[in-house]
Amino acid sequence: MSGPTLSDVANAAGVSYATADRVLNNRGNVAQKSIDKVRDAVARLGYVRNVAAANLSRKRVYRLAFLIPTGSNAFFNRVRKHILEAANHLSAESVTVEIVDVSAFSVGALQDSIGQLTGHDYDGVAIVGLQSGLLEQPLADLRARGVEIIGLVSDLPVEYRSAYIGIDNIVAGRTAARLTGMSHAGRIGAIQTFAGALDAGDHADRLQGFRDVIAADFPDLRVLDPILTKDDPVVMYEAACSALQSGTSVTALYNVGAGNVGLIKAIKETAATRPFCVTHELVAHSKQALIDNHIDLVIDQRPDIEVNRAFALLRALIDQREMPPMPDLMPTIFVRDNLPADTFNDAMEDQTI
Amino acid sequence: MSGPTLSDVANAAGVSYATADRVLNNRGNVAQKSIDKVRDAVARLGYVRNVAAANLSRKRVYRLAFLIPTGSNAFFNRVRKHILEAANHLSAESVTVEIVDVSAFSVGALQDSIGQLTGHDYDGVAIVGLQSGLLEQPLADLRARGVEIIGLVSDLPVEYRSAYIGIDNIVAGRTAARLTGMSHAGRIGAIQTFAGALDAGDHADRLQGFRDVIAADFPDLRVLDPILTKDDPVVMYEAACSALQSGTSVTALYNVGAGNVGLIKAIKETAATRPFCVTHELVAHSKQALIDNHIDLVIDQRPDIEVNRAFALLRALIDQREMPPMPDLMPTIFVRDNLPADTFNDAMEDQTI
DNA sequence: CATAAAATGATTGACGTATTGCATTTTACT
DNA sequence: AGTAAAATGCAATACGTCAATCATTTTATG
Numbered sequence: 001m002s003g004p005t006l007s008d009v010a011n012a013a014g015v016s017y018a019t020a021d022r023v024l025n026n027r028g029n030v031a032q033k034s035i036d037k038v039r040d041a042v043a044r045l046g047y048v049r050n051v052a053a054a055n056l057s058r059k060r061v062y063r064l065a066f067l068i069p070t071g072s073n074a075f076f077n078r079v080r081k082h083i084l085e086a087a088n089h090l091s092a093e094s095v096t097v098e099i100v101d102v103s104a105f106s107v108g109a110l111q112d113s114i115g116q117l118t119g120h121d122y123d124g125v126a127i128v129g130l131q132s133g134l135l136e137q138p139l140a141d142l143r144a145r146g147v148e149i150i151g152l153v154s155d156l157p158v159e160y161r162s163a164y165i166g167i168d169n170i171v172a173g174r175t176a177a178r179l180t181g182m183s184h185a186g187r188i189g190a191i192q193t194f195a196g197a198l199d200a201g202d203h204a205d206r207l208q209g210f211r212d213v214i215a216a217d218f219p220d221l222r223v224l225d226p227i228l229t230k231d232d233p234v235v236m237y238e239a240a241c242s243a244l245q246s247g248t249s250v251t252a253l254y255n256v257g258a259g260n261v262g263l264i265k266a267i268k269e270t271a272a273t274r275p276f277c278v279t280h281e282l283v284a285h286s287k288q289a290l291i292d293n294h295i296d297l298v299i300d301q302r303p304d305i306e307v308n309r310a311f312a313l314l315r316a317l318i319d320q321r322e323m324p325p326m327p328d329l330m331p332t333i334f335v336r337d338n339l340p341a342d343t344f345n346d347a348m349e350d351q352t353i
Numbered sequence: 354m355s356g357p358t359l360s361d362v363a364n365a366a367g368v369s370y371a372t373a374d375r376v377l378n379n380r381g382n383v384a385q386k387s388i389d390k391v392r393d394a395v396a397r398l399g400y401v402r403n404v405a406a407a408n409l410s411r412k413r414v415y416r417l418a419f420l421i422p423t424g425s426n427a428f429f430n431r432v433r434k435h436i437l438e439a440a441n442h443l444s445a446e447s448v449t450v451e452i453v454d455v456s457a458f459s460v461g462a463l464q465d466s467i468g469q470l471t472g473h474d475y476d477g478v479a480i481v482g483l484q485s486g487l488l489e490q491p492l493a494d495l496r497a498r499g500v501e502i503i504g505l506v507s508d509l510p511v512e513y514r515s516a517y518i519g520i521d522n523i524v525a526g527r528t529a530a531r532l533t534g535m536s537h538a539g540r541i542g543a544i545q546t547f548a549g550a551l552d553a554g555d556h557a558d559r560l561q562g563f564r565d566v567i568a569a570d571f572p573d574l575r576v577l578d579p580i581l582t583k584d585d586p587v588v589m590y591e592a593a594c595s596a597l598q599s600g601t602s603v604t605a606l607y608n609v610g611a612g613n614v615g616l617i618k619a620i621k622e623t624a625a626t627r628p629f630c631v632t633h634e635l636v637a638h639s640k641q642a643l644i645d646n647h648i649d650l651v652i653d654q655r656p657d658i659e660v661n662r663a664f665a666l667l668r669a670l671i672d673q674r675e676m677p678p679m680p681d682l683m684p685t686i687f688v689r690d691n692l693p694a695d696t697f698n699d700a701m702e703d704q705t706i
Numbered sequence: 707c708a709t710a711a712a713a714t715g716a717t718t719g720a721c722g723t724a725t726t727g728c729a730t731t732t733t734a735c736t
Numbered sequence: 737a738g739t740a741a742a743a744t745g746c747a748a749t750a751c752g753t754c755a756a757t758c759a760t761t762t763t764a765t766g
Contacts, residue, residue, distance in 0.1 A: 003445075031742080174691070187538060305680045328657060332685055371716075375713090
């Protein structure tokens with residue numbers, strides 16, 4: 001029932017256990033023909049290493065680290081929460097997790113933080129990354145130490161990480177556009193967009209996806225150039241106020257970035273009927289805004305799934321195993337009716353304005 | 354780093370390893386004061402059993418079974434596919450899975466199938482259930498044998514299972530209604546609904562959720578009584594044809610049930626502009642219909658997440674451990690833009706019409 | 707107090723793998 | 737052929753738990 005053991009493989013291959021072990025764990029000093037015999041036997045018997053026994057034997061400890069931007073960003077607080085929950089559970093499987101705070105979206109800070117990881121002897125790290133050549137050297141150094149590296153939420157330079165876990169932000173923008181378009185039912189409209197900054201890849205991607213779909217499938221809608229908010233709720237508030245007051249022409253608001261607290265405040269203060277509103281990331285205040293009918297849609301990237309996948313992937317990479325089947329990841333649409341029962345806790349509370 | 358062992362606990366409690374073992378595994382013949390000492394030490398040291406070592410020692414095998422309705426229903430084929438993928442991966446962790454086919458939605462057949470599980474010495478079973486008193490006896494018998502039971506997708510009588518994994522179908526209906534309402538942008542409309550049958554709990558639930566939201570928030574829309582299709586694509590086809598031909602009054606179609614192949618076929622044959630269309634469950638043909646712009650939305654229950662949760666939950670129940678953190682489960686909205694890259698395979702192909 | 711019963715302790719061999727030291731055999735090279 | 741180097745085999749210990757045996761101590765009972 002439970003598969004063949006390494007002894008079985010050794011027997012089938014006609015070599016000793018020690019040799020089979022040398023092959024499987026690349027200890028060297030093995031003749032090519034022995035390697036072949038063992039590999040062949042492994043394939044024939046369908047041997048798979050009993051990871052539990054292996055880890056027990058070598059007192060394996062998985063040392064993982066997550067590099068997460070600091071700050072009061074509610075989304076990343078949610079990410080943190082999921083990491084901590086998982087870490088708490090996985091401690092029973094000898095997985096240790098450290099969350100390393102990084103100054104938000106500063107290439108220099110990220111570069112430093114990655115550099116400092118090198119001394120800590122981690123087995124794997126997940127990094128909320130940036131696209132910058134400055135990161136390449138520290139990442140290469142890390143990797144040279146045998147540390148598995150994945151990008152999380154925001155990707156790293158492609159050649160310097162093993163995988164990326166996050167949504168496709170172009171898809172996210174397209175999704176927002178599809179529903180915004182639908183909500184107009186063929187009527188003419190103008191959509192005011194907001195972004196933190198356009199040099200950040202994800203905001204630009206979302207905007208592009210949004211524009212693409214509107215241009216292709218909703219010719220009666222006009223996408224207004226984004227107002228830049230630096231993801232600051234105060235700036236966002238003022239931008240939203242002016243958009244809301246600018247007569248009747250604006251039929252929808254779409255914020256690709258953060259700072260939604262400001263947007264929501266502005267909407268709350270709008271007595272008249274408001275335009276159709278779409279934001280990103282389900283957090284305490286955006287959830288509440290949905291419930292209160294202050295916004296219509298939230299496009300979420302399911303950090304719970306992302307974190308889940310990150311742990312599974314890191315462990316698979318470290319053990320050089322196959323990735324277990326995991327839920328697909330795609331931008332997820334929330335309206336006020338399909339919200340998760342899970343009430344987000346205090347850690348998710350955002351800055352107020 | 355890696356926590357205390359049972360030896361540590363025994364030492365801390367001032368008893369022998371054997372006694373500590375007797376307490377932890379309820380072997381009896383232990384004085385109450387010893388039990389207390391050990392329990393206390395466990396709590397003090399934060400001891401958690403090393404499941405890997407335990408399973409290794411006792412050659413633990415998790416024998417699981419899934420009871421899934423047969424038939425050419427594309428959704429359950431997708432469920433099967435996810436179960437098989439997970440089973441394939443989990444075989445490396447000595448989990449064996451059997452999928453038991455049950456004649457679709459027949460209480461008698463389900464009753465029989467559950468009865469037959471009793472002889473197989475399973476550790477846990479997940480059952481696509483029904484609400485029927487007839488199931489109570491066989492479920493009770495199963496449980497008496499120490500088999501963990503959970504409801505999957507469709508619940509069992511509440512007292513006879515440990516948990517239910519599936520979406521809230523009222524929520525699913527509400528979600529469909531919210532978006533259907535949005536798509537009208539305040540215009541007057543009439544929504545033709547379709548259902549397999551109304552005695553089946555989930556269809557009725559979806560319809561009720563749908564009606565509730567339309568009534569509450571979209572007073573200009575009228576929900577037409579459902580046409581019953583028995584989930585048969587042929588019947589569905591004819592029902593859809595008549596709805597599509599009945600003049601201009603129908604502005605949206607909502608099918609809470611299966612048989613969407615028929616609906617899509619009818620829509621394809623409609624040369625003129627079609628009403629807003631919402632269906633349930635993302636499968637090969639509904640995905641294609643989204644891509645082809647034949648329907649607008651699919652409300653999906655994420656069987657990948659459900660199956661994932663089912664495995665995790667069954668194992669947690671069997672080991673009497675805590676459930677690991679897993680992604681939340683809620684009705685998920687698909688438009689043509691946020692479809693999973695994962696191309697569903699042949700097994701998902703539905704009957705043609 | 708004698709005796710049986712109950713409780714406890716001590717010990718051992720699995721489970722499948724990792725890891726190491728040492729002995730032995732095979733290969734390669736002069 | 738002789739020798740060094742490379743390859744292989746053998747044996748033992750460890751990881752944390754389970755499960756069982758047997759010996760010994762403690763407790764309860766008449």
